[in-house]
Amino acid sequence: MRTMLTTTALVALASTTGLAQAQQVVNVYNWSDYIAEETLEQFTAETGITVNYDVYDSNDTLEARMLGGSSGFDVVVPTGNYLQRQIAAGIYQPLNRELLPNWSNLDEHLMGLASSFDEGNEHAVVYMWGTTGIGYNTAAVAERLGEDYVVDSWSLVFDPEIASQLADCGIAFLDDHTEILPAALRYLGLDPLSTDEADLEQAVAMLDTIRPSLRYFHSSQYISDLANGEICVAVGWSGDVLQAAARAEEAGTGVEVAYVIPKEGANLWFDMMAIPADAPNPEAAHAFINFMMDAHVAAANTNYVAYPNAVAASNEFIDEEVLNDPTIYPPAETQANFWTLRPHDSRTDRLITRLWTRVRTGQ
Amino acid sequence: MSPDPQSQGAPKPRRYKPLTMLAAGLAGLAGALFVGWLALPPGLQAALFLIIAPAFVYFLISRRMGWSDRWMVIAIPLLWFFVFFLVPFFVLGRISLAETMIARPPYSPLWETDRDGNLEIIASLENYRFILGDALYLNAYLSSIKVAFISTIFALLLGYPIAYYIARSPEPRRSILLLLVILPFWTSFLLRVYAWIGFLRREGVINNVLMWLGVIDEPLVMMQTDFAVYIGIVYTYLPFMILPLYANLVKLDDALLEAASDLGARPSVTFLTVTLPLSMPGIIAGSMLVFIPAIGEYVIPALLGGPDTLMIGRTLWDEFFSARDWPVASAVAIVMLFLVVAPTMWLQSVQNRQEERD
Numbered sequence: 001m002r003t004m005l006t007t008t009a010l011v012a013l014a015s016t017t018g019l020a021q022a023q024q025v026v027n028v029y030n031w032s033d034y035i036a037e038e039t040l041e042q043f044t045a046e047t048g049i050t051v052n053y054d055v056y057d058s059n060d061t062l063e064a065r066m067l068g069g070s071s072g073f074d075v076v077v078p079t080g081n082y083l084q085r086q087i088a089a090g091i092y093q094p095l096n097r098e099l100l101p102n103w104s105n106l107d108e109h110l111m112g113l114a115s116s117f118d119e120g121n122e123h124a125v126v127y128m129w130g131t132t133g134i135g136y137n138t139a140a141v142a143e144r145l146g147e148d149y150v151v152d153s154w155s156l157v158f159d160p161e162i163a164s165q166l167a168d169c170g171i172a173f174l175d176d177h178t179e180i181l182p183a184a185l186r187y188l189g190l191d192p193l194s195t196d197e198a199d200l201e202q203a204v205a206m207l208d209t210i211r212p213s214l215r216y217f218h219s220s221q222y223i224s225d226l227a228n229g230e231i232c233v234a235v236g237w238s239g240d241v242l243q244a245a246a247r248a249e250e251a252g253t254g255v256e257v258a259y260v261i262p263k264e265g266a267n268l269w270f271d272m273m274a275i276p277a278d279a280p281n282p283e284a285a286h287a288f289i290n291f292m293m294d295a296h297v298a299a300a301n302t303n304y305v306a307y308p309n310a311v312a313a314s315n316e317f318i319d320e321e322v323l324n325d326p327t328i329y330p331p332a333e334t335q336a337n338f339w340t341l342r343p344h345d346s347r348t349d350r351l352i353t354r355l356w357t358r359v360r361t362g363q
Numbered sequence: 364m365s366p367d368p369q370s371q372g373a374p375k376p377r378r379y380k381p382l383t384m385l386a387a388g389l390a391g392l393a394g395a396l397f398v399g400w401l402a403l404p405p406g407l408q409a410a411l412f413l414i415i416a417p418a419f420v421y422f423l424i425s426r427r428m429g430w431s432d433r434w435m436v437i438a439i440p441l442l443w444f445f446v447f448f449l450v451p452f453f454v455l456g457r458i459s460l461a462e463t464m465i466a467r468p469p470y471s472p473l474w475e476t477d478r479d480g481n482l483e484i485i486a487s488l489e490n491y492r493f494i495l496g497d498a499l500y501l502n503a504y505l506s507s508i509k510v511a512f513i514s515t516i517f518a519l520l521l522g523y524p525i526a527y528y529i530a531r532s533p534e535p536r537r538s539i540l541l542l543l544v545i546l547p548f549w550t551s552f553l554l555r556v557y558a559w560i561g562f563l564r565r566e567g568v569i570n571n572v573l574m575w576l577g578v579i580d581e582p583l584v585m586m587q588t589d590f591a592v593y594i595g596i597v598y599t600y601l602p603f604m605i606l607p608l609y610a611n612l613v614k615l616d617d618a619l620l621e622a623a624s625d626l627g628a629r630p631s632v633t634f635l636t637v638t639l640p641l642s643m644p645g646i647i648a649g650s651m652l653v654f655i656p657a658i659g660e661y662v663i664p665a666l667l668g669g670p671d672t673l674m675i676g677r678t679l680w681d682e683f684f685s686a687r688d689w690p691v692a693s694a695v696a697i698v699m700l701f702l703v704v705a706p707t708m709w710l711q712s713v714q715n716r717q718e719e720r721d
Contacts, residue, residue, distance in 0.1 A: 058684070058685070060684050060685045060686075060687055061684050063687055064469075064683060064684045064687050066467075067465070067466070067467050067468060067469035067687065068467075068468065068469075069467045069468060085465050086465070088465065089465045089466045089467055090466075090467070091467050168584075170565075170584075175685070211670070214670060215584075215587050215669065216587045216669055216670055217670055228566060229565065229566065230564055230565050230566065230586070346463055346464060346465065349686070349687075350463070350686070350688065353685065353686035353688070354497075354686075356685075357499060357678075357681065357686075358499075360670050361499070361670060361671070361673050362670070362671060363498065363499045363502055363503075363673060
C-alpha cells in the first residue's frame with residue numbers, strides 16, 4: 001500500500017514538472033510600482049508565456065542578487081550607472097536584435113544617451129527614465145513656510161532652518177547614497193560626481209545638520225506615505241512622487257502632492273532592461289522586452305507610472321496631461337542642469353557607503 | 364516475547380520500540396527530503412549527495428557491525444548541524460577573508476596560482492580589522508543588546524502574569540487561553556508587524572482614538588521611533604515567553620502553596636519565596652527565547668524603526684545589500700555569531716546549574 005502511494009506521488013510530481021516545462025515562463029525582477037496593472041496579463045494573453053513578477057526598491061538589492069549568481073531571473077531593470085559595472089562584471093548577455101523587432105520603435109536620441117552606460121546598446125534597452133527631485137504636500141508645506149514660499153530649490157530639505165520647520169510633518173529621503181550625496185554636493189556648489197573625500201565629508205557634515213529633522217530613509221515607502229499625509233516632504237523619483245499625487249487624488253483625502261525638479265539641478269537616470277547571462281529562459285526574456293517596446297504597451301505603462309519611456313512611437317498614445325507635464329518631460333532649459341551618475345571603483349564605494357551609514361544612523 | 368505489562372502487578376510504563384519509531388520517522392523525513400531535493404539546483408544536489416551518501420554508508424556499516432543504536436539517534440541532529448550550520452559557517456568564514464570586487468561572485472578568490480604554478484594565498488584579516496576599528500559595529504551590537512534586554516524585561520513583565528493566569532485556570536478555559544496565545548502564529552509574522560503600522564502611524568488607530576477622546580490635539584509621532592521597535596519586538600516574541608513559563612508554572616505543586624499559606628505566609632510572600640524561585644527555569648528559558656532572536660532582529664527595526672534605530676541585524680543587511688560588501692558582511696556575521704553564542708552558552712550553563720541543584 002505504502003509503495004503504491006509513493007508511486008502515485010512520484011507520478012503526480014513528474015507530471016507537474018512536465019507541465020511546467022511545456023508552459024513557457026519568464027521571471028521578471030523590476031522596480032516596485034513600475035508597470036501598468038494590465039500589462040502582464042496582456043503579455044500572457046498575447047504570447048502564452050506566464051510571468052513570475054518580483055520587485056525591489058534598490059539597485060543595491062538587485063546587484064547583491066545578481067552578483068550572487070543563479071538568481072533565476074530572465075529580465076532585470078538596473079539603473080544605468082549600476083548596469084555599466086555589472087556589464088563589466090560579465091553578468092548580462094548581449095541582446096539578440098533579431099528577437100526584438102520592436103527595436104525600431106525606440107527613440108534614437110535617448111538610446112544614444114543611454115549608450116554611455118552600455119556601449120552600442122548591446123546589452124540593455126531603456127525601460128523608463130526620469131529625475132530625482134522633491135515631492136511635497138503643498139498644503140502642509142505652505143502652512144509651515146507661508147503661502148508665498150516657492151518650492152524650487154534643494155534648500156527645502158538641505159537648509160537646516162527650513163528642514164526643521166518641516167520636521168514635525170515628516171521628511172523622508174531615498175535610502176540611496178547615489179541619489180542624495182550628489183544632490184547635497186551640488187547644493188553646496190561642488191561637483192555632484194565628486195569622489196574627493198574632502199568634498200564628500202563636507203556634504204556629509206551638511207547632511208548631519210539636517211538629520212534630526214528627517215523621519216526616515218526608505219526608497220519606496222514614501223509613495224503611500226506622501227499620498228496619505230503620513231509625511232509631507234520626500235526626496236524621491238519623479239514618477240513615484242507623481243504616483244503618490246495620483247493616489248492622493250483618487251483617495252479624495254484632500255492631500256495634494258506636487259513634484260519639483262530643484263533649480264540647482266537633478267540626477268537624470270535611465271532604468272534599463274537587461275537579460276542575465278545565466279537567465280533560464282532567454283527567449284521568453286526577449287519576447288518580454290520586445291513586448292515592452294510595443295508603442296501601445298509602453299504608452300500604457302507611462303500613463304500609469306508617470307515616467308517617460310524611450311519608445312518614440314508611443315508618444316501619440318500618451319495622455320496629453322502626461323506628455324505636457326514639465327516635471328515628467330523636462331524642457332531643455334531644465335535639462336541643462338542635469339547630471340548623470342558614473343559607477344565608482346570599490347575603494348570609493350566603500351568610502352561612500354561608510355559615509356552614507358554615518359548619515360543614516362548618525363554613527 | 365516480552366511479557367505483557369498488564370500481567371505484572373504494578374503498571375509499568377510501556378516500552379517503545381525505538382527502531383520501529385525511528386524507521387517510521389526516517390521514512391517520513393526521507394519523503395519530505397526527496398520532494399525538496401527535486402527543487403534544488405543541480406550543484407546543491409551534488410553537494411548534498413556528497414554529504415548524505417557517506418553518512419548513509421556509515422550508517423549501514425555501523426548496523427552490520429552492530430554498533431550502538433544511540434549513534435543513529437544523534438546522527439540526524441548531527442547531520443542537520445553539519446549541513447545547516449557548519450557548512451554555511453565555513454562558507455561565511457571563507458568569504459570574510461576575501462576582498463570585495465564587482466564580479467560574480469562579488470569577492471576575490473582566496474588563492475591564485477601564478478605563472479610558475481606557485482600557489483599564492485591572498486586571505487587577509489583586513490575585514491575583521493575594519494569592523495573592529497569602526498565604532499559603528501560595536502555600537503550596533505551594544506544597541507542591539509540594549510533593545511533585546513529591555514524587550515525581554517517587558518516581555519517577562521507582561522508574559523508572567525498571563526502565563527500564571529493560564530496555568531491557574533481550570534481545564535476547559537486553560538486550553539482556550541493557550542490556543543489564543545498560539546493563534547497569532549497562524550498569520551504571517553510580517554503581516555502582524557504591518558498591522559502595527561496601521562495602529563501607530565499618524566492617521567492610525569491609536570492617534571485617531573486619542574484625538575477623538577480629546578487626550579491629544581496633535582497626532583503623536585510613534586512610527587519610526589525606538590518605541591515602535593519595542594512594541595513590535597515585545598508583541599512578536601511574547602508567546603515565546605508565555606509558553607515556557609506556562610509549561611513551568613502548570614507543574615507547580617499546589618501542596619507547596621497550601622503549606623506556605625498554612626504556615627502563615629501571605630500570598631505575596633508565597634509568590635516571592637515559593638512560586639518565583641520554582642519558576643526560574645521557565646523564566647530563563649523564556650528570556651532566552653526572546654533575547655536571542657531579538658538581538659539579531661532585522662524585520663521589526665526595518666519596518667517600524669527610524670534612522671536612529673541601530674541594530675546589528677540591520678547593519679548586517681546594509682553591509683550585504685546596500686554596501687554589497689560580502690566580505691565585510693560575512694565578517695560582521697561571524698563576529699555577531701560569537702557574540703550571540705556567548706550569552707546563550709552562559710544562560711544555558713546557568714540553567715543547567717539550576718537544574719542540577721533541583
